[in-house]
Amino acid sequence: MSGARRVATAPGAGRRPAQSAPEARTDAEAGGRTLDPARLADHVDRLYRAAWALSGSREEAEDLVQETFARVLAKPRVVHSEDDLGYLLRVLRNTFLTGRRTAGRRPQTVAVPAEVEFPDRRGGLSAEAALEARETFAAIAVLPRKFREALVAVDVVGLSYREAARVLGTREATITSRLFRARRAVVRILDGSTADGVL
Amino acid sequence: MGRLHRDIAALADGSYEAPGLRERIAGSPELTVLFEEQRRAVEATRAARPPAPAALRAAVAERAAGAPVAGDAVPAARRRRRDEGRRRRPALGLVLATAGVLALAVVAVLPSGGAPTVGEVSTLAARGPTAGPPAPDAAHHGALASEIDGVRYPDWRAAFGWRESGARTDRLDRRPAMTVYYAGPGRATVAYSIVGGSPLPEPRAASTASSAGTRYLALTRAGRSIVSWRRAGHTCVISATGVPVSTLLRLAEWRYDATLA
Numbered sequence: 001m002s003g004a005r006r007v008a009t010a011p012g013a014g015r016r017p018a019q020s021a022p023e024a025r026t027d028a029e030a031g032g033r034t035l036d037p038a039r040l041a042d043h044v045d046r047l048y049r050a051a052w053a054l055s056g057s058r059e060e061a062e063d064l065v066q067e068t069f070a071r072v073l074a075k076p077r078v079v080h081s082e083d084d085l086g087y088l089l090r091v092l093r094n095t096f097l098t099g100r101r102t103a104g105r106r107p108q109t110v111a112v113p114a115e116v117e118f119p120d121r122r123g124g125l126s127a128e129a130a131l132e133a134r135e136t137f138a139a140i141a142v143l144p145r146k147f148r149e150a151l152v153a154v155d156v157v158g159l160s161y162r163e164a165a166r167v168l169g170t171r172e173a174t175i176t177s178r179l180f181r182a183r184r185a186v187v188r189i190l191d192g193s194t195a196d197g198v199l
Numbered sequence: 200m201g202r203l204h205r206d207i208a209a210l211a212d213g214s215y216e217a218p219g220l221r222e223r224i225a226g227s228p229e230l231t232v233l234f235e236e237q238r239r240a241v242e243a244t245r246a247a248r249p250p251a252p253a254a255l256r257a258a259v260a261e262r263a264a265g266a267p268v269a270g271d272a273v274p275a276a277r278r279r280r281r282d283e284g285r286r287r288r289p290a291l292g293l294v295l296a297t298a299g300v301l302a303l304a305v306v307a308v309l310p311s312g313g314a315p316t317v318g319e320v321s322t323l324a325a326r327g328p329t330a331g332p333p334a335p336d337a338a339h340h341g342a343l344a345s346e347i348d349g350v351r352y353p354d355w356r357a358a359f360g361w362r363e364s365g366a367r368t369d370r371l372d373r374r375p376a377m378t379v380y381y382a383g384p385g386r387a388t389v390a391y392s393i394v395g396g397s398p399l400p401e402p403r404a405a406s407t408a409s410s411a412g413t414r415y416l417a418l419t420r421a422g423r424s425i426v427s428w429r430r431a432g433h434t435c436v437i438s439a440t441g442v443p444v445s446t447l448l449r450l451a452e453w454r455y456d457a458t459l460a
Contacts, residue, residue, distance in 0.1 A: 035330040037266035044259050048251035062255050062445035066406060069259045073266035124335075133247035140244070154212070161214060176205035183208065183240030184233075190243060 009099060013067055035087065040072065044083050049137075054151045058134075058140025063100070064194035065185070068092045081151050086163045091154060129153050139189040143182055150178035151186070204233070245376030254415070254448050254459050297315065302421025315371035315394070317402045317427045318420045321438040324378045324390035325423060333379060341455025345379065347393040350433050352379045360448070383442070389450065390438040391458035399434040402427065407442075408453055417444045426451050 047068060049124050051061035068091050140148055140156070154175065155162035165172045185195035207224070209215035211234060224230045225328035251259075263385040333345035335354050342351040343363060353363040366384040368375065375395040382388055405427070415428045427439045437447045 001373050020249040037263040037351060041256075041260050041263045043247075044251045048255065049247065049249065051322060052249070059445045062252060065251065065255060066444075069262055070406065073262050076267055130249060132243070133249045136243050136247040151240075151244070155241060156247075173201075173205060173336070176208050180204045180208040180237065182236050183211070186240045186243070186250055187236045196253075 007154060016186065032080050035077040035079060035084060036071070037073055040069070040084055042055055044069075044138070047088055050152050050157050051092060051096070052136045053140040053156050054093070054148065056138055056160065062095055064092060066097050067099075071095065083163065085157060086159055086167050088157070089157055092165045093149065105111055133189060135190060139186045140182075141190065143185055143195070147178050147182035147185065149173050151182040155183075203230075208237055210234065212241045215365045231439075234407060236451070238403055247424050252445075254408045254410050254452065255445075257296045257410060258406060261407050283354075308435055314400055315374065315376075315419075317399055317416070317425060317434065319371060320376060320392045320394060320399070320427075320434070321390075321423050321425045323332055323367070323371070323376060323421055324392050324436070324438050325440075326367065328378075328380045329367040330365065332363035332365050339455065343379065347375060347377055347395045348431075348433060350393050350430050350435070351455075352393070353453060354392060355381055355450065355453070358453055360384070364388065387439065387442050389437055389439040389442060389447065391439070391450075393430075394434045394436070396433075397430060398429050399427075408448060410448075413452075417448065419444075431454065 035181070043064065047065050048061055051068075052058055055061055055064060068088065072088065072091055140151055143151065149168055150164060153159045153167055154161065159167065161172045161175050165175045168175065168188040181199055183196045188195055188198060206217040206220050207230065210217070210220055210224075215297055226460075231271055232449065252427070260406070277401055280312070328430050333343040335356075336344040336351065337343045339351060341354050341357070343354050345352050345366070354361075357364075359380040361383045363379055365380040366378065367380075369392060370376065373396075378390050378392040379392050379410045402418055405418040408415045408417065413428055415426055416426070417426050419425065423438045423440050424434060424442060424444045424447055426436060426444065427436045428451055429435065437451050439447060
């Protein structure tokens, strides 16, 4: 991921080697900011929604978020010019892409059938809202990757165009163009049509 | 059109309002359609706000609480063990020197190097059923008529649609270890093992999740997803290939009787 150049550590970035702790301290001395593990847990909900929209699977989203935090919290992390949420989304995306690349070598997962509904133990989501969320995330998940990532970063996670551009390693104008087309496609899919001619 | 489309997208989510854009949209049916599409998509996405499951939140919070602190290259738990080791070093050396012969003798008589592990339970479960499944327990709705030291196996048919499909019985270091197999959607199979006797040692390097006072440990061994926890002082292990850990956690959390552990 080209945008990883500005961040000291981005676990899960494929072939990019993880930085050692002494290097991280050097970054901190050079003006880097250390991630506070206690604050990272505040972003679980947004990360979960991002993972669901990226993968299209609630079960895969849970595993993805678990893996993301396991990587981030394995050792102290130092970041530059990026907020915690943007950093977490970057790691989540790397983890997701790495998992997809190696999916062919893993056993295929079997999702619990849609008719088996588990109650929301927090009681904060009605059945109707849950259904709408599932349909929306399903529509996002079928978009081509670059369009999906732009929409997830901005509309699902709530990053600014600038933050999204940094996380995805591209220009702001590119993010906005992809966003425009991704939204058109999502609306058409939700209306029961196809995204042909939009993307 | 590229710049105009970007401006419409930014207007729809409130990021930026280009001068005169609203008037231009109002005067153009085509731009109005484009703007409405953008606005609808933004609303739909922002309305989709399912919270993370409680088990996931608990697992992340627990992991964050035990994470190494900033500027410290040694995780807190490892640092504590290291410091304790340094304080005890003289006494430990003396003990090791005097107990060396005894330790060799103990290793020589242990049949398998110590207590069985959760991984070994999963390995046995992977061998598959050797007997038919137990029947539902008429006296305990939601349970099967099979148990280890009073700890019953669940009947998941009504709650999840998983149907018991077989069973096997093994012995692990003189402990009974019984596994009931459940068939789920597609060709998914889950093995539910209960080990008799005292609980097994907790596996290392496992992810943890806490729910309703129970601590669940999740790990992967030889391609099998494994969730382990304790019920009434007994180690229970659910394992499967090709079934997400999150699904195993949901199955493990379910209780046919809320008053039971």
